Amino acid sequence: MAEKEFKLEEAFEKLNQITVELEKPDISLEDSFSLYQEGMKLLKACNDSIDKVEKELIILSDNGEANEF
Structure with a gap:
């Protein structure tokens, strides 16, 4: 996948292909x-x-709010 935003669903479809x-x-x-x-x-x-x-989910559950990386 190039520089564009990575889409998990698209990657799964490509893996299927x-x-x-x-x-x-x-x-x-x-x-x-x-x-x-x-x-x-x-x-x-x-x-x-x-x-x-x-x-991110672990951080969210630990702090009660989302933190950016």
């Missing part, structure tokens, strides 16, 4: 490796986004 492509029997090794790399980058971005939200 990558999975569909990887399951095709006629995919080349090069294409499958490229898709795998893209998928792993998306997974990391998703995990980072989810972790950020979890930390």
Whole structure:
């Protein structure tokens, strides 16, 4: 994902598309490796986004108000 705001839902949809492509029997090794790399980058971005939200929720529950990072 480029410099635009990261959207978790869009990332999940793209991961689904990558999975569909990887399951095709006629995919080349090069294409499958490229898709795998893209998928792993998306997974990391998703995990980072989810972790950020979890930390904000912990701070919110500890302080009773939201804090910006």
